[in-house]
Amino acid sequence: MIRPRHRSSAGSGVPSPAGQVPSDRRIPVERARQHGPRPFRRPTMPYAHTLALTLAIASGSAHAMSDAALADIVGQRLTGDRTGACMAVAVVENGSVARTFQCADPKDVARIGPDTAFEIGSVSKTMTAALLADLIGQGKGSLDDPLSAWLPPGTKLPDYQGKPILLRHIVTHTSGLPSLPTRMGAPDMTDPYAKLDEAVLLASLGDVVLTAAPGTKFEYSNFASMVLSYAVARRAGTDMETLLKQRLFAPLGMQHAYLNAAPADVRAAVGHTPNGRPTSAWHFQTNLAGVGGVRATLDDMVRYVQGELGTETTSISPALQRSQQKVSDAPPMAMNWMLMPVAGRTVHVHEGGTGGFSSFVSFDREKRRGVVILSDTTWNSIGSLGSLGLHLVDASFPLGEPRRDIPADGTLLDALVGEYQLIGGMKMSVRRKGDALEIQPAGQGTYLMGYDSAGDFYPRDFDAVLRPQRGANGHGFIWMQMGAAVPATRIDNATTKPAFAVEPATLREYEGEYPLVPGFGLSVKVQGDALTVQGTGQPALPVQAVERDVFVMEAVGAEIRFERDAGGKVIALALKQAGQTLRGEKQ
Template sequence: MTLGTTAQAAPLSATDDEILEILAARIDAQKQSVGIVVGIIDAEGKRVVAHGRLEKDDARPPDGNTVFEIGSVTKVFTALALADTVERGGVQLDTPVSQLLPESVVLRQATDGKPITLKHLATHMSGLPRLPGNLVPADDNDPYADYGVAKLYAFLSSHQPTRPPGGEHEYSNLGYGLLGHLLALQSGQSYEALVSERITVPLGMADTAITALPEWQGRRATGHDAGLEPTSDWDLGALQGAGALRSTANDLLIFLQAAMGKKPSTLAPAFSAMLRNRQPLGDGTAEQALGWVISGQGDRQIVWHNGGTGGYRSFVGFRPSTGVGVVVLSNTSTEIGVDDIGEHLLDRESPLAHAPVQRIAITVDPATYDAYLGTFRLAPGFDLTVFRDGNRLFAQATGQGPIELFAEAEHRFFAKSVDAQMTFKVGAGARAASLTLHQNGQDSLAPRVSD
């Protein structure tokens, strides 16, 4: 007989105390949220851990029944509604979008003549831009509220695609908003009624909806901006399928149980179809399914989606090899967000993010701001407009509110409300020819396209 030690495998999911430590660091030390709720599914069942406040000035703690905006996690519901409609025989994945639109809306095609299909929309392969070009918010704090069906149809009828569908992946809120609208048209009811009838009622998700429910009274979290100040909720207008749902951690745990096959459901065939239909992304380390993103390799593979609105961040995902599922909801929209928490709780080797570097603003002559004014193109349909308001400099991305810029060096500025910096390329006596956006560890060049 030999004596020795046996290595103990790390537990599949974190303890409540470990989760509380993460949340306290994120909220109390890093100041990156006001309140966060985490839901876990593991071998022991379901549990919820929370920390923080419902609102900056409301000390009541959030819990599993607190209602949050879930932003783009809505897209998973929209994709599930599509998969269920296919199962019912109402449409096919290769049904052309044009067949479901009114005759008055004529979709132009790229030069190859291929039509955009429902699958193209559900996998972000439609060739449509991230946002419609005629999205000009009346209120930057609620940028989609006045974007109605008439504006959606006007854009679709006037837009000339520059690339064929199926050729290139580009995340598109427009595409998913259109998908939700088309499914609603096909069903003869509103998008919210469709999601209720097909998904939330069958699964028993009583707290997932778009329109505020009377029983939410006293349970709604208040959204906060990156400066931890209360901000308004969002109305998605005609693009509800892209991000309009509100929900709770307890409801989303029910949804995850069904998605993971841990809860019997009539939607099981549709959930399976969502994961069967996938395609590689980028370097092949991730795949786009219907709605879900699938990343990682082998037993470290996770299935997930995140979301964000003006005052909230969300993450929902599961790891098939361990049977662990995670929901993370925050009532604050900060750059560090909650994605890293969700990924870490699914894969303990995935690191937690650090708080943004504290930057110091320097004093410059506001007259120098004129060199930076103009519109800079980050991607097709997605611009950054830099403008002055008196002695202050601002940047505004398409479909988003303005953020103030502060100088930290010559031609280099940073935002306090998000972890983002901009470096302008300026020639002698001229306006900047381009800017480089430094965000999320990436440097994105944006050439000037107009004054």
């Protein structure tokens, strides 16, 4: 963990586990490789900590959404949320646009408006991809160019057994470059990229040793994307801000989008952590800002989505279309766009996050529909904007509910008390303080924890989550911060509970099919003397009982709770995973 440099009303800090530093939005594939398989999973998409499901969803309504209908949906998810977030949301559909500006607390609505520019984070990468596609269309390069050809002569780059990094590897996050440059040093956690310059970025390339051939392994890399931003600006012969304005923003009518030079009539939104505290903006050197430095209003992003949908033909239209074409299959990606299967169609999706902002952008060219969500609060540690964003993509995705601050059950508090070690070395004490928990990372102060209706504990002083994980022998937790999800192991030699025994006849009562959402359900069967659960299209996994009608799947951090009617017959189950719950009735 890295100790925060300072604490003030302008930003709250906390140590980042295992020496991690903020790396903007990562995606589930990366985490699966770091922390083991998660067989209950959605199609790969650029958000953190999504509920792991594979969904095949139905088509939505043919009618365009109204402002009022959109406001109602956003209000259901946001009003009363303990983050205090404000959001600007738009749905582009059949040539019309529905918009709404809302806050968790309605009294805060003046924080945002049509003139407010938000940090869009990693959605900026899709814009850099469009500029790359534009240069390719001008005959100035190819996706099969080696990265070295776009950098200054003499720049030292890694290869793997003579196989170089190509541009196509950069835009699909298969270059093999790590998440962050090696020579960043210890950044200010409230503005981590501000001091990173071009020379340090390029020098860091020489430190990397590839462990696999480029193109063979997915690893989300802000490092690689910063190099691409620099390379695109260099090949274009201008700086990234000028390039974006001339080749992308101006043709699409994105009049208020910018990197570092804000138009006079734009109001920069103030970012917030998920405990409602203002935090500083993030800054990037201009030619590196294609990784995550674009700021834009809601209407700017509406015009961007309309451009991607081909609503009007402009000078950048051929490049946008080129950037939308599939480049890799594992995971399915275009040029910096994740490709999500939806009822036989393909939806392009990307999400972004900085220290105080989150964003979600998608478009479906076949349905002529797009979604934009801009939040003045970072949702990195609490599952991102995925539930609202996906529900707006198609209503069969569960919307989710606001996270409300509630009291924690005393039994759970007592079960979590103990001494832990996070993977990576950091030790942490968890203690009970009245009706709450407090934590103390080794060598640091104590932090009081809140508890929310999604079942997560969270520090009231900084942005992180302590997510309880129930196992067959007791409780542990996952520590979630700055895009990392780090398991904690109990080291206090506490007495573990014996496994809960269930009679074979009782196990058979649970057998059945439990649809959860369209296209995805759980099949529960007895195999030998164990109960197994199988998600649609995925392998069956054994589950262990922890009490009557309650089972856990420790490998994927899931809990399954069966429901009975008044006569004692099993009628339904609830799957709880990653802070979300889905219920399915027995068929």
